[in-house]
Amino acid sequence: MSAPKIAPNRPVPAIGGGEPLFTRRFPFICPTLPEYDKVLSLYKKHYASGMITNANLVARFEAAASERLGVRHCIAVSSCTSGLMLVLKALGVRGDVILPSFTFFATGHAVLWNGLRPVFADCDPYTWTVDTEDVESRITEATSAILAVHLYGNPAAIEQLERLASKNGLKLVFDAAHAFGSTHNGRPVGQFGDAEVFSLSPTKLLVAGEGGLVCTNDATLAALVRAGRNYGDTGQYDPALLGLNARMTEFNAGLALAGLDLVDQKVRRHNQIAQRYTEVLADVPGLQFQEVHGGDVSTYKDFSVLVWPAQFGMDRDEAAAALLADNIETKKYFSPPLHRQRLFREVCEPAGRDLNNTERISNSVLSLPIYESLSDETVEKVAMAVAALAQEEEAVR
Numbered sequence: 001m002s003a004p005k006i007a008p009n010r011p012v013p014a015i016g017g018g019e020p021l022f023t024r025r026f027p028f029i030c031p032t033l034p035e036y037d038k039v040l041s042l043y044k045k046h047y048a049s050g051m052i053t054n055a056n057l058v059a060r061f062e063a064a065a066s067e068r069l070g071v072r073h074c075i076a077v078s079s080c081t082s083g084l085m086l087v088l089k090a091l092g093v094r095g096d097v098i099l100p101s102f103t104f105f106a107t108g109h110a111v112l113w114n115g116l117r118p119v120f121a122d123c124d125p126y127t128w129t130v131d132t133e134d135v136e137s138r139i140t141e142a143t144s145a146i147l148a149v150h151l152y153g154n155p156a157a158i159e160q161l162e163r164l165a166s167k168n169g170l171k172l173v174f175d176a177a178h179a180f181g182s183t184h185n186g187r188p189v190g191q192f193g194d195a196e197v198f199s200l201s202p203t204k205l206l207v208a209g210e211g212g213l214v215c216t217n218d219a220t221l222a223a224l225v226r227a228g229r230n231y232g233d234t235g236q237y238d239p240a241l242l243g244l245n246a247r248m249t250e251f252n253a254g255l256a257l258a259g260l261d262l263v264d265q266k267v268r269r270h271n272q273i274a275q276r277y278t279e280v281l282a283d284v285p286g287l288q289f290q291e292v293h294g295g296d297v298s299t300y301k302d303f304s305v306l307v308w309p310a311q312f313g314m315d316r317d318e319a320a321a322a323l324l325a326d327n328i329e330t331k332k333y334f335s336p337p338l339h340r341q342r343l344f345r346e347v348c349e350p351a352g353r354d355l356n357n358t359e360r361i362s363n364s365v366l367s368l369p370i371y372e373s374l375s376d377e378t379v380e381k382v383a384m385a386v387a388a389l390a391q392e393e394e395a396v397r
């Protein structure tokens with residue numbers, strides 16, 4: 001389907017002083033939450049018992065998540081960041097951890113907090129998740145783990161990474177922050193690697209307010225993470241490992257528990273929106289979309305396009321500025337990449353050697369609004385605004 005023309009009623013684009021396409025800004029993200037009364041009635045019962053943190057509701061949420069995800073152990077924690085920190089600690093990871101540079105910085109924070117050295121690998125030019133061959137090329141004697149990311153909910157190259165990790169005796173952890181509701185060959189994300197860690201913060205699909213969920217089939221690891229979220233204490237007042245207070249409160253667990261029922265619907269709606277964006281923008285020159293493998297379902301936590309200036313007519317930042325003039329807020333998930341950020345620049349492998357796809361992709365990535373309550377009409381208008389930028393450029397040329 002070709003892009004509908006909006007140019008006729010728009011002699012001057014908003015950035016050139018014309019009328020903006022939207023008369024006012026609308027939110028870039030707005031989570032759909034479960035019914036307030038449902039959450040409160042769950043909470044009220046347990047509140048009366050005086051146990052307001054890490055008690056019954058947390059256990060109920062863990063059991064429900066474990067059943068839904070088909071994984072033996074789920075441990076609710078205070079955030080995905082604390083979950084990742086605890087998993088790396090509990091696995092006894094030492095030395096170097098290979099991870100993508102094209103991710104949110106919290107992936108890297110978990111590595112640094114454990115005193116480990118991040119070694120950044122490049123991403124695949126089509127799926128934008130970490131490139132397995134590039135990971136392999138960076139394995140040395142010092143490597144002890146791979147930390148991969150299901151970027152925007154797009155499952156990473158799970159089997160290849162599992163094979164690579166087992167061949168080299170490495171731990172494999174997935175930062176599944178974006179991926180609650182994603183599936184890989186019909187199996188829920190959450191079952192793979194040594195552990196997967198979800199985020200339950202409000203920009204993700206399953207919302208606890210703040211929270212994370214560690215999933216694993218390894219009973220030993222599960223017991224250590226369970227202790228780890230409670231200062232490392234297993235009940236002997238003599239911590240088994242260096243832990244944190246990373247517990248989840250009952251209210252947050254109630255919110256997440258009530259939210260579980262909404263996840264499938266959210267994933268469907270995100271996929272509808274992604275499909276509509278893709279259809280409207282398919283023929284616009286200079287735009288590239290993320291590839292999701294045939295057997296996989298992505299949550300499309302985010303919908304991002306790559307803007308290639310030579311064909312599109314302007315670069316990503318110019319496009320973002322023009323869209324903002326139309327009252328359309330966008331984001332650059334994730335730019336700059338980690339190896340260009342101050343915290344990581346100093347400690348990573350020499351200036352992040354050969355991360356060419358990462359550089360190109362993070363320089364051109366533009367994330368468009370995507371959430372359940374966004375109307376079809378708004379989605380179309382946003383897509384048309386993006387398409388119009390390329391057309392306006394064509395008209396000028």
Ligand SMILES: *Cc1c(COP(=O)(O)O)cnc(C)c1O
Nearest residue numbers: 079080081104106107177199201
């Ligand atoms: C949001 C996010 C995190 C951090 O999650 P918190 O629950 O906020 O700690 C980690 N990794 C990625 C890729 C994220 O997007």
